[in-house]
Amino acid sequence: MLPFICRRVGYALLILLGVTFITYLLLFLLPADPARQIAGRSATPEVVAAIRAQLGLDLPFYQQYLSYLGNLLHGDLGRSYIQRTAVSELIGARLRPSLELMAAGIGFELLIGISLGMLAALKRDSFADKLLMAFSFVGVSAPQFIAAMLFLYFFAVQLGWFPLGGYGGASHLMLPALTLGLLGSGWYSRMVRSSMIEVLHQDFIRTARAKGLSRARIVFVHVLPNAIVPVIPMIGIDIGVFMGGLVVVESVFGWPGIGQLAWQSIQQVDIPVIVGVTTLSAVAIVLGNLLADLVIPLVDPRIDIKQH
Amino acid sequence: MNTLKALLRRPAVAVSLLFIVTVVLLAALAPWLSPFDPDEQFVEGLTMEGAPMAPATPYWMGTDLLGRDLLSRLIFGARTSLFIGVLANGLAVLIGTLVGLTAGFVRGWLGSVLMRLTDLMMAFPALLLAIALSAIFQPSVWIVAMVIAMVNWVQIARVIYAETVALSARDFVAVERTLGASSMRILFSHLLPHLLPTILVWATLGISTTVLLEATLSYLGVGVQPPTPSWGNIIFESQTYFTSAPWLVFIPGAAIILLSLAFNLVGDALRDELDPTLKGRR
Numbered sequence: 074m075l076p077f078i079c080r081r082v083g084y085a086l087l088i089l090l091g092v093t094f095i096t097y098l099l100l101f102l103l104p105a106d107p108a109r110q111i112a113g114r115s116a117t118p119e120v121v122a123a124i125r126a127q128l129g130l131d132l133p134f135y136q137q138y139l140s141y142l143g144n145l146l147h148g149d150l151g152r153s154y155i156q157r158t159a160v161s162e163l164i165g166a167r168l169r170p171s172l173e174l175m176a177a178g179i180g181f182e183l184l185i186g187i188s189l190g191m192l193a194a195l196k197r198d199s200f201a202d203k204l205l206m207a208f209s210f211v212g213v214s215a216p217q218f219i220a221a222m223l224f225l226y227f228f229a230v231q232l233g234w235f236p237l238g239g240y241g242g243a244s245h246l247m248l249p250a251l252t253l254g255l256l257g258s259g260w261y262s263r264m265v266r267s268s269m270i271e272v273l274h275q276d277f278i279r280t281a282r283a284k285g286l287s288r289a290r291i292v293f294v295h296v297l298p299n300a301i302v303p304v305i306p307m308i309g310i311d312i313g314v315f316m317g318g319l320v321v322v323e324s325v326f327g328w329p330g331i332g333q334l335a336w337q338s339i340q341q342v343d344i345p346v347i348v349g350v351t352t353l354s355a356v357a358i359v360l361g362n363l364l365a366d367l368v369i370p371l372v373d374p375r376i377d378i379k380q381h
Numbered sequence: 382m383n384t385l386k387a388l389l390r391r392p393a394v395a396v397s398l399l400f401i402v403t404v405v406l407l408a409a410l411a412p413w414l415s416p417f418d419p420d421e422q423f424v425e426g427l428t429m430e431g432a433p434m435a436p437a438t439p440y441w442m443g444t445d446l447l448g449r450d451l452l453s454r455l456i457f458g459a460r461t462s463l464f465i466g467v468l469a470n471g472l473a474v475l476i477g478t479l480v481g482l483t484a485g486f487v488r489g490w491l492g493s494v495l496m497r498l499t500d501l502m503m504a505f506p507a508l509l510l511a512i513a514l515s516a517i518f519q520p521s522v523w524i525v526a527m528v529i530a531m532v533n534w535v536q537i538a539r540v541i542y543a544e545t546v547a548l549s550a551r552d553f554v555a556v557e558r559t560l561g562a563s564s565m566r567i568l569f570s571h572l573l574p575h576l577l578p579t580i581l582v583w584a585t586l587g588i589s590t591t592v593l594l595e596a597t598l599s600y601l602g603v604g605v606q607p608p609t610p611s612w613g614n615i616i617f618e619s620q621t622y623f624t625s626a627p628w629l630v631f632i633p634g635a636a637i638i639l640l641s642l643a644f645n646l647v648g649d650a651l652r653d654e655l656d657p658t659l660k661g662r663r
Contacts, residue, residue: 088500088501088504089504091501091504092501092504092505095501095505096513099513099514099517100513100517102517207393210642210645210646210649211638211642213645214589214593214638214641214642214645215638215641216593216596216597216600216634216637216638216641217597218596218597218600218616219596219616219630219631219634219637219638222616222620222623222630222631222634223631223634226623226624226627226630226631230624310503313503313504313505313506313507314507316506316508316509317506317507317508317509318508320508320509320512320601321508321597321600321601324601335509335512336512336601339512339513339516339603340516342516347513350509351505351506351509351510351513354505354506354509355504355505355506358503358504358505358506359504
């Protein structure tokens with residue numbers, strides 16, 4: 074187990090290094106000049122050059138990147154060009170709302186996805202099954218911003234059940250989390266449905282039935298734990314999808330999280346913040362996949378990690 | 382032909398195909414079919430207060446914040462959305478197939494490098510990358526298509542890689558090799574035909590993802606730029622009027638969802654029909 078973990082963690086670090094390199098390279102190629110933006114339109118070329126030297130923007134690419142990496146090891150993500158504060162502080166202030174939204178969103182996703190998938194599998198080929206699968210199709214085909222605006226219009230503007238957006242307690246959290254959860258649940262319900270149908274056909278389920286176990290016991294004790302295994306790596310992959318979803322949903326609902334920060338910094342060409350958020354997202358994605366890889370052998374002992 | 386017949390026998394798929402054909406026709410014949418010039422700002426297209434007009438004659442789907450006819454903009458917007466959908470996805474499928482096929486067939490260090498590259502791309506938050514890329518380049522229809530292709534090829538590469546590896550291990554490839562067939566011959570006359578169904582499925586399913594991504598980028602203002610209409614930027618332009626003129630958001634929104642849904646349904650049915658191992662499992 075230990076060598077496997079070491080190899081996976083080492084590989085994860087390598088991936089992160091690659092992500093920071095590509096992000097940094099992309100932004101280095103950016104035609105916009107951050108020094109000119111900071112200095113303002115009326116600044117003299119001397120002032121712009123001074124700012125450029127101060128930020129180290131006149132150094133060759135590899136020097137800029139290496140000094141960035143060196144600072145990163147100390148947990149220093151650099152300073153925002155626009156707001157003049159440390160990027161880690163900016164991200165830190167936004168982390169909590171985003172984590173709340175993500176947790177609630179993934180919670181909804183799993184709750185809706187797994188229960189609908191179960192229902193569809195148990196009532197296979199019935200009208201309810203077809204309806205649920207049609208719903209999951211619409212869910213994965215709808216862009217988040219349209220669903221977000223639809224919910225906002227009906228539940229907040231028309232019915233007034235929820236506030237129009239902004240940060241706050243559960244009532245503020247409900248609509249953005251439901252948008253993320255409802256749309257994402259389609260993948261889960263389809264996966265749970267097909268994996269449950271497969272498990273339902275296994276011999277041990279027939280044995281369980283023959284033993285006279287109750288239906289509920291068979292479904293929850295024998296079928297569900299087996300059918301849910303493929304969902305675990307999906308949560309890992311899903312974190313990447315969620316990071317994109319956060320940008321859209323946070324911008325529609327005015328939720329002050331990482332996604333909104335990313336969006337603002339992209340518009341302002343605030344490079345340190347863009348790199349910081351991208352790196353953070355990549356960390357979240359790599360960590361999610363890593364955790365999923367490590368958890369699966371624990372949940373399902375049949376999966377042999379030595380094969381990987 | 383048999384596949385097409387089998388597809389048409391499913392009502393949902395037949396309706397989806399009909400919808401896709403309609404949108405393609407609308408896009409192709411836009412100058413003749415649209416009731417007004419999509420860019421003309423009608424003085425009588427705004428209410429006395431200067432607000433957009435609700436759907437009524439002569440503007441069947443209402444007007445937007447500048448008094449332009451929404452229906453005409455939608456019809457011309459179909460051009461942009463379809464063009465980007467097909468072009469971007471075509472590019473993504475091409476890159477994905479090339480990378481997956483090379484990595485799966487050549488293996489060795491080149492294969493590992495290519496697959497590590499896909500691992501790397503998987504760790505990028507796709508939407509964030511796309512937004513950053515289109516913010517860097519001045520977005521035009523072509524740039525948006527390139528950006529989407531650069532983000533979307535990864536999944537296809539992985540699927541093609543897995544299938545190529547599995548196919549290469551099959552006996553018929555070994556037989557060809559012992560018969561002295563060149564690598565190129567094996568690749569193009571034996572592996573590629575077996576991969577065609579998968580490629581076809583992704584060429585269809587992928588358009589759905591592409592249409593969604595284009596709409597999202599345009600909605601965020603980094604996609605297709607106004608005045609060129611696209612279904613996403615119609616919503617981007619009208620979002621300030623969203624509570625008073627919801628049709629400006631929901632009509633193009635419905636168009637986006639329906640087009641994406643149609644390609645999704647057709648692609649999914651195509652996968653069922655073309656993959657014999659799936660038969661009877663549903």
